[in-house]
Amino acid sequence: MKSYNFAVVGATGLVGRTFLKVMEEYHLPVKSLRLFASAKSLGVKLTYAGKEYEVEELKEGCFVGTDFALFSAGASVSKIWAKVASDEGALVVDNSSQWRMEEDCALIVPEINIDDYKDKSRIIANPNCSTIQSVLPLKALDEAFGLKKVTFTTYQAVSGSGKKGLDDLARCERGEKNQFYPYDISKTCIPEIDIFYDDGYSKEEMKMVNETRKILHRPDLKISATCIRVPVPVAHGVVMQAEFKKPVDVIKARIALANYEDIKVLDDPKNHIYPVSTIAAGNDYVYVGRIRKDLAVDNGLLLYSVADNVRKGAASNAVQIVKKIIAEWEH
Ligand SMILES: NC(=O)c1ccc[n+]([C@@H]2O[C@H](COP(=O)([O-])OP(=O)(O)OC[C@H]3O[C@@H](n4cnc5c(N)ncnc54)[C@H](OP(=O)(O)O)[C@@H]3O)[C@@H](O)[C@H]2O)c1
Missing domain, CATH: 3.40.50.720 (NAD(P)-binding Rossmann-like Domain)
Incomplete structure (x- = not known):
């Protein structure tokens, strides 16, 4: 070669x-x-x-x-x-x-x-890191049921802010004053990632909206996002509420996700089997679980993805x- x-x-x-x-x-x-x-x-x-x-x-x-x-x-x-x-x-x-x-x-x-x-x-x-681990499961489900719209809520690790984020978490855990995040990240989640626009969305949230549309070649796809920083060192979590054109089925959704390249399904919550940051950190899979029908919309699924933001992200x-x-x- x-x-x-x-x-x-x-x-x-x-x-x-x-x-x-x-x-x-x-x-x-x-x-x-x-x-x-x-x-x-x-x-x-x-x-x-x-x-x-x-x-x-x-x-x-x-x-x-x-x-x-x-x-x-x-x-x-x-x-x-x-x-x-x-x-x-x-x-x-x-x-x-x-x-x-x-x-x-x-x-x-x-x-x-x-x-x-x-x-x-x-x-x-x-x-963007959160976008990567969201579009992979969405693409698999789009092929199965035809994606109509999606709402993201992220739980983003401090390493997403680079060394400064990891250092601030360690500093706050030692009981010292926060220097990088606006609040003590060791004791709270912070619903602020990147700058805010006048309409109330943050730049990180709009990255998820615009980048998802571009990667999926769906410029008109309806998307909203809320991005939250959490006191986790590595591996972001994303909750997705996705609505589809065709009727959805949880078993078929699991199969479509499990068959997609680089996705691993962990979905047996009664036995505590679901994606967590400590499983995702250090490898390149996008883990998906907590897959269930959305009770609030027809043809909707709720799911949770976790991936290492520094590696796959x-x-x-x-x-x-x-x-x-x-x-x-x-x-
Ligand atoms: N962390 C994540 O999860 C993640 C995920 C997706 C994308 N990204 C993106 O990846 C980039 C780096 O993130 P990171 O987390 O690795 O940040 P980081 O730990 O703060 O590292 C920043 C790197 O940029 C270098 N640098 C800064 N100013 C420079 C300059 N003027 N010329 C040349 N090099 C310069 C730094 O060099 P010195 O050490 O010499 O300062 C360092 O090597 C960012 O654009 C970030 O948005 C990060």
Whole structure:
């Protein structure tokens, strides 16, 4: 198999370090690897496949010869440098929100819409973490019953805010004052993720609305979302209230979900079998359970999904995109 030149931007961050781990786990064919972060990390050494690499600073020309550039350094860095990387010849997979809704950029969950990258620009966007673990079960159920509308309620782990979130939870658990979240996250859930718009929705909530429509190719799909930060280190939970065109059946729903790539059904609540963060953390499955008919609407289902936000919600989804593209190139 051919091997390729890789760059990881934001390599010292939570997602960046996970990129390195997942790239190794998925046996990506890496010929060379360059790591980038901010000036403060210049010279920091990180290990990939048993070899140490020094972190470098971004500069013009640094992506020449790079085949794949994986970005996880935030939207402001991606706005400038993902474009530079793509102009210098790299195929970019970007984890920030910067390019997701650009007409010319594909927004990909590889199990659903890998082909969307064709005929688009050389910047592929990785969706928002909560969106990824929601669209996978929704796509499976859409194929079975025809999705009509959906309402999301999320329970998002602090690692979704990166290192700052994990540090604030640890700080508050030690009894020190909160510095990052507006309240003590060790003692409360916080219904605020990202900035708020004038209509009362947060930017995180609108990411779920807009990105779900784009990935499912359903620009008119009716969607609402409420996003809540919870005192959990890793793995988000999402409650979905979904309404369908056809009559729904819980057994058929379980079968459709269990047969879909990378979904695992855990649904025997009387025996305490349902998705929990401690089961999802550290692997790349989307766990789904608590599947039941919605008593409030006709043809409605209620379900709960849990997935590792740093892995399937970010690094692993990006690495799976690269892996599928390489497989296609070599086909
Ligand atoms: N955490 C999640 O669950 C998750 C899920 C989906 C998407 N994402 C997205 O992934 C991105 C990174 O998130 P994270 O959780 O890994 O954050 P993080 O732990 O705070 O890491 C941020 C990374 O960006 C680097 N960086 C910051 N400013 C930079 C600059 N000017 N030039 C180059 N590198 C710079 C940092 O380098 P230094 O160490 O040198 O500061 C660090 O490597 C964000 O866009 C986030 O929205 C995160």
